[in-house]
Amino acid sequence: MNQILLTADRLFDGTGAATIHRPVVRVADGKIDSVQTSLMQPATCTGERVDFPGCTILPGFIDTHVHLVMGALDTSAAIIEQIGRDSEAQLLARIEDNARKALRVGLTTVRDCGGTKNHVQQIRDRIARGEIAGPDILACGSPITTTLGHCHWLGLVADSFEEVEHAAHRMLAEDVDFLKVMATGGNMTPTSDPMKAQYDARTLKRIADIGRGANKHSAAHVLSQAALLSAIAANYRTIEHCDWRVEEWRYQFDPELARKMIDQNQFAGLTMSGFARRAFNPNLVALNLPPIQRMDARFASERQMIEFGVRYTLHTDAGVTLCPIEQFALGMRAAEVELKLTPSEVLRACTSSAAEAICLPDRGMVQAGKRADLVVVEGDPTRDLQALEKVCAVMKAGVWYHRSPV
Ligand SMILES: [Zn+2]
Numbered sequence: 001m002n003q004i005l006l007t008a009d010r011l012f013d014g015t016g017a018a019t020i021h022r023p024v025v026r027v028a029d030g031k032i033d034s035v036q037t038s039l040m041q042p043a044t045c046t047g048e049r050v051d052f053p054g055c056t057i058l059p060g061f062i063d064t065h066v067h068l069v070m071g072a073l074d075t076s077a078a079i080i081e082q083i084g085r086d087s088e089a090q091l092l093a094r095i096e097d098n099a100r101k102a103l104r105v106g107l108t109t110v111r112d113c114g115g116t117k118n119h120v121q122q123i124r125d126r127i128a129r130g131e132i133a134g135p136d137i138l139a140c141g142s143p144i145t146t147t148l149g150h151c152h153w154l155g156l157v158a159d160s161f162e163e164v165e166h167a168a169h170r171m172l173a174e175d176v177d178f179l180k181v182m183a184t185g186g187n188m189t190p191t192s193d194p195m196k197a198q199y200d201a202r203t204l205k206r207i208a209d210i211g212r213g214a215n216k217h218s219a220a221h222v223l224s225q226a227a228l229l230s231a232i233a234a235n236y237r238t239i240e241h242c243d244w245r246v247e248e249w250r251y252q253f254d255p256e257l258a259r260k261m262i263d264q265n266q267f268a269g270l271t272m273s274g275f276a277r278r279a280f281n282p283n284l285v286a287l288n289l290p291p292i293q294r295m296d297a298r299f300a301s302e303r304q305m306i307e308f309g310v311r312y313t314l315h316t317d318a319g320v321t322l323c324p325i326e327q328f329a330l331g332m333r334a335a336e337v338e339l340k341l342t343p344s345e346v347l348r349a350c351t352s353s354a355a356e357a358i359c360l361p362d363r364g365m366v367q368a369g370k371r372a373d374l375v376v377v378e379g380d381p382t383r384d385l386q387a388l389e390k391v392c393a394v395m396k397a398g399v400w401y402h403r404s405p406v
Contacts, residue, residue: 003028003047004398006057006374011035012382014059014352014365016344019382025057027372030398034368050403052376055392058347059366060108060135060373062354063315063328065219065240065269068095068102068123068137069115070319076188079321080153083116091116095123098319099134101326106375106388108396109136111178111358113219113240113317114143114154118174133401138358140180141171143221144207146198150186150221161203168210178237178358179211179218183227188320194223195248201230208234217359219269225254232257235264238313238357242268244301249294251301258308267357268310270302270339272331273317279337280330299338306339313357314349329388336385343385372398 004027011023013035026033028047069091073079083091095115102110112120124137142156144167149157158167168179183204185192192198204220204227211218217237222228224245231239239261244251261268275291278284284292306312314335318325336346355364363371374395379387394402 002398003033005047005049006052006376007049008052008055008057008376010380010382011057011366012059012344012347012351013367014348016348016382023057025366025374027374027395027398030372032366032368032370032372035366050393052392055376055378056380056382056387057366058106058375058377058381059351059364059370060375060394060396061106061328061350062109062111062313062358062360062364063102063107063318063325063350064111064238064313064354064358065113065271065315065317066098066102066110066325067114067317067319068098068110068112068120068325072319072322072324074321076321079319080188084153088119091119092122095119096126096132096134098325099123099127099137100132101324102318102328103133103135103394103396103401104391105326105328106377106391106394107135107325107328108373108375108394109138109355109360109363111138111219113140113180113221114151115139116142116154121175135396138177140178140219141174141176143180143182144168144171145182148189148191149198150182150184150189150192150194152189152191161206164199164203165206165210168207172210172214172216176216178216179207180240181207181218181220183220183231184223186221186223194243195226195245196224197227197230199227199230201233204230205234208236225252228254228257232260232264232266236266237359238267238269240269240315241271242302242305243298244305245298249290249297251297253301253304253308255308258305258310261310262308265311267353268302268305268312269315269357270312270335271317272314272334272338273320273323276338277330277334279334295338303339306341311353311357312349313354314346329385332388333385343382346385347381
């Protein structure tokens, strides 16, 4: 049995129930074999032992909403133009590059919420075969959207009930891991309107039902209450963005809708991209733009939702404007500030809660029997999330992908 022993100053197990001091994590055959607090007899360990003094062991991070094909350029127009212009080889190269960068910052699993054709699936499969380095990827292919609707430029347009059915089945045939729909318009696509629903309730439910029929979960992009009720009624596993917006500048948390989300164990995917990172971008704040001011109302409604007890994950939407995937830590730090979360709450949202949200029970925790997806960071992220920017080791399924001397 190929064994690896890891020791560090402390361990965050993914739940935050307790910080374990001086942990000894034993990995065998790609899985976590045991988590103890003292070294076992040397004779019981035949493999390698790696010590990380001053460091913390955590479960591999999970970003539940990224776009590997997008280039994180300065404007949405530039991103859309780049995708339209790039050759197939260039699109694949960017997905591969972003995947490699993701693993380097500790992301051992990402859920890709929208790409071109079956390109993300191709890279997902190459990573799974061990041909290239990257996190495990869950892919939706392209998101289902309307003519000129949000992300129509990714190529999966469906307007009528029948067209939508066809699009969902087509994605399943292209071997996706989940289905994604744009239930409202989005900020990136000027021809769409975030305040308007793109589909009626029946059509929206049909997509989630087709997913369930194939044993796949589904995700709905929702930027206003115009589609929140129908996305909750359709029981989408995750409501991406989950904006409680009722008018352009007004957000209103609705406890009745939130109660239904809790009853159905749905997750809100809260987005920490672009303007949501204002706390770390003084230049942005100085501009005093309306979208930055609007953030106060958005975060207040999300804070109410969290206090009410709705489950949530924190994602970066990496690939959109000014949101490169290697800045994952910055998104998590912004969540701490803006949503008034403790560091442990942030860490739970991007580990155990994220795994549960996207239906991967084998990971998200450092616990015997789970997959050995581990990140080691310098310092104590349960006190200061800035430690997430100092990743010294990443292991996926028991294999080291990065290890720097401490
Ligand atoms: Zn997105």
